[in-house]
Amino acid sequence: MKYFVKVNGHDHEVVLTERLGELLVEVDGEPMDIVYEEVDSLGQVLAITGEGAAFGVSIEGDSQRAGITIAGHFYDIEIEDERERAAHAAARAAGAGGGSVKSVMPGVVVSLLVAEGDEVEEGQPLLVLEAMKMQNEIVAPVAGAVVRIHASEGEAVSAGAKLVDLKAAEEA
């Protein structure tokens, strides 16, 4: 099985093949000699690579988005298999620059400035989000139409939560 793994924004390809009960690992086209052992159910993993380089790895997250800590450094992971990659690519093509505006930080929606069905200009404020005692205007990344609003006024939202779905206007 092939996985497309984005680590801190950089693309890597991992191929996992099971042969005679053993898992063969290939990263970016090169075989990786790795012993992988899950220590507990909290995401603690022992990894030994090559001639015995040992790493205590901590991993958390779901099947598409994960965070890994190795020796104090954090690695932000986005992972897709081939089917998901194709589906995401198709969705992106259909959206053509539209898509969801997400919250980059946890906060509270102070006010909504647009309604579903509204036409918005690029850079037009969509809503006001209060985080860290500061009010931030969340603006439209592209010109288009507001398809759906996921948040309501006074609602607390987490980082990465969908706020507004936009459909990009046709290129003139």
Added chain:
Amino acid sequence: MFDRILVANRGEIALRILRTAREMGIETVAVYSDFDQRALHVRMAHQAIALGGELPSESYLVGEKILDAAKRSGAQAIHPGYGFLAENAAFAQAVMDAGLAWIGPPPNAIEVMGDKIISRRAMKDAGVPLVPGLTDAVDDVAEAIAAAEEIGYPVAIKAAAGGGGKGIRIVRDPAEMDTAFRTASGEAVSAFGDGRLYIERYLDQPRHIEIQVLFDAHGDAVHLGERECSIQRRHQKLIEECPSVVIDEEMREKMGEVALQAGHAVKYEGAGTVEFLWSGGEFFFLEMNTRLQVEHPVTEMVTGIDLVREQLRVASGEPLGYGQDAIEMRGHSIEVRINAEDTAAGFVPSVGTVKNLRFPGGAGVRIDSCLYRGMEVGLAYDPMLAKVIVHAHDRDTAIRRMRRVLEELNVSGVRISAPAALAVLEESAFQEGDFDTHFLEALDLSKPHGNEEQLAAAVAAIYRRHRAADRALAVSGAARKGWRERSRAMTSAYSQAAGRPSAGGDA
């Protein structure tokens, strides 16, 4: 000494105070909001009293509730920790009026030091150096040049109505004054509608150096040397150390003397910190923090003095009992604050439930933490979860130790500030002591600092594969029930065969 004290705080500082009190044989009373019902400080105190309310404004900040808890618990004194009511002069007075001891400075000292203008005036009168400058606006270029001559170059021209860096010009030479004055004035008019400018000394490469002081109620005082807290962002400190690389014995004595002068001027009692801006061998008063500070442990590690113990002794009326010559500084200590924040995304707060938790250990390591597995990290409270502190015989070893410690530390469920601290400690400029208060903001933390991307990619893929396999193998509820009943029947059959009564139930 007191028999029982109430700690009017939460988090790691509440634990910090409870620990010393317990060691001194003093009974401890914790207070807590509804949000903190399961918190460590509640579990570690002798008594715990609910304040009610979720938010700080409904609990830890409500003076009457704290006083009521003190009355109900029979506490003789209140320790405010830092934050919340620690620098609230009216609350300090209310505590004393209720016949309780306030483990902190007198209300008047809190009040004077809490006001920027009043404290600057008091410090000027006490002979404490302030950033040289004029408080009145200058009218024209000639006046500006005259003022700059008096203050000494370089100077900063600032908009009187200013803020946000607008209308600020740095002038290193009288020849630059004309242009700088006119452009700054123009910028100030367009930005604030007010072209008035004032002049003060510009501090090149400023460093944040602060002096820890201890005063008893009998007029005796000592200083415990400095802490350097230049690794900060928007005045939020991340890494602190003691001693500072730029302070030698002579400078330490000089700054210590001035800090004591500042404290005497307001009849200070207890532990306090006088903050200075240091630049090129000169230092200027910034403010005095009339409480125990977050970074106090580095001073404790280097001097061997338990500051909370001294606070309790002073508040109960004991004299310090030692003089300046008893204070010895040994080795080097560094502290890193572990905050719940995503430092790669501009230090935005991170929320979640703490899952995995692995604390570092080994020689010279101290951890002041309120973390536990299952702890909810929300937005209503301070994001600081823990502090890791190391001590070693010199700075180089302390840096290596801290790097090792941060590599060992693991907190999952929320993002923490440790990777940013690690990135700072890995910078050669930091290791060489070449940094100022702008260092952290200038450091690009959005770029990854780890070198194990391919390993991370492989582990992520294998982990995902295992989870998918787990799901495929997961048994349905009905099947699990069947297995459990069958195994119970077999256990029961075995124990009967062995002549023991049936285990039954949940055994």
